[in-house]
Amino acid sequence: MGASGPAVLIAGPTASGKTALAVGLAAALGGEVINADSMQVYRELSILTARPTAAEMGGVPHHLFGHVAAGELYTVARWLADAEAALADVRARGRRPILVGGTGLYFSALVRGFSTVPAVPDAVRARWRERGAEIGPAGLHAILAERDPAMAARLRPTDPQRLLRALEVLEATGRSLADWQQETTRPLLGAGAWSGIVLTPDRTALRARIARRFAAMAAAGGLEEAARLDALGLDPVLPSMRAIGVPEMIAAARGDRSADDAVAAAITATRQYAKRQETWFRNQFSDWFRVDPLAGEGAALATALGHFGAGAGGAAG
Structure with missing residues (x-):
């Protein structure tokens, strides 16, 4: 110091x-x-x-x-x-x-x-970006609530950036972003x-x-x-x-x-x-x-x- x-x-x-x-x-x-x-x-x-x-x-x-x-x-x-x-x-x-x-x-x-989350492949990110443009943040939140209810409960249905991040990480790693965030x-x-x-x-x-x-x-x-x-x-x-x-x-x-x-x-x-x-x-x-x-x-x-x-x-x- x-x-x-x-x-x-x-x-x-x-x-x-x-x-x-x-x-x-x-x-x-x-x-x-x-x-x-x-x-x-x-x-x-x-x-x-x-x-x-x-x-x-x-x-x-x-x-x-x-x-x-x-x-x-x-x-x-x-x-x-x-x-x-x-x-x-x-x-x-x-x-x-x-x-x-x-x-x-x-x-x-x-x-x-x-929490250091592994990098998400570009193809996964692009796929979710495209899906997000189609269904909007409310649709993304509904998908996340079905697949990862614990993480969905943390996020607002009007926050597409964090919703996309949660879905991308879930698909790319097979683990909830909430789990990754426990490892700091x-x-x-x-x-x-x-x-x-x-x-x-x-x-x-x-x-x-x-x-x-x-x-x-x-x-x-x-x-x-x-x-x-x-x-x-x-x-x-x-x-x-x-x-x-x-x-x-x-x-x-x-x-x-x-x-x-x-x-x-x-x-x-x-x-x-x-x-x-x-x-x-x-x-x-x-x-x-x-x-x-x-x-x-x-x-x-x-x-x-x-x-x-x-x-x-x-x-x-």
Whole structure:
């Protein structure tokens, strides 16, 4: 780990101010920021994923942002490999890693280990993709419920990506994805090597912030970004095509709905996503240090720095 100190992990719902806190902590602690958001990795999605701008980065080095093509299926396993390299790079220069994002599975895999499922043959994947296009996510869920009820009970009937994954793994390996998930790798960050912070904004304030931010995204070229992504002709099941707000803005870019309606629908989808994130962090990271990011200008950073000054640095801080 070196003299840079334990890695700092900052999780929180979308639009809660994670970037500002990460940059502030990096500047104060001699750190560099590593992305832990599954959508901000995509090169073609900077506006609609609120990827940090150069100004927002504040001169602090950032890693794993916009380094993956939208047409790629970027998995948790790939992120772990990229994160391991980024952690080594940051520490080799005596800097402190600050990992920030809203993807709970990334953080969980980082500190608890990750299930390594064998690769699924391309032919199996293509067959299920074709079937999914024919019958939709509800049809996929019905098939999974018949063949693997335990896994089906874990997944929403409106989540085609995970439903397809479960069916592909079942066919390719003969085992339930639920069984594979019981077999985990060694955590990349062990006890004492990290400290975790969860942002817990006031719900009403966060809802207003989400609305303002998405309206700003639209005004900053979000519709045009969606149109460029749509022009690539990618599989609609790919994660990049299902990023929050992207389907709505693509529909508007195609003329299938008005821009105002698309923005309103995207704001609703973002709020629903934030609520799911909050629930996940509350259940999975109950022992992480809590910070209210919207308490007032500079208050979140001061609280976080006070926490570190009080001797944070254990598994949960």
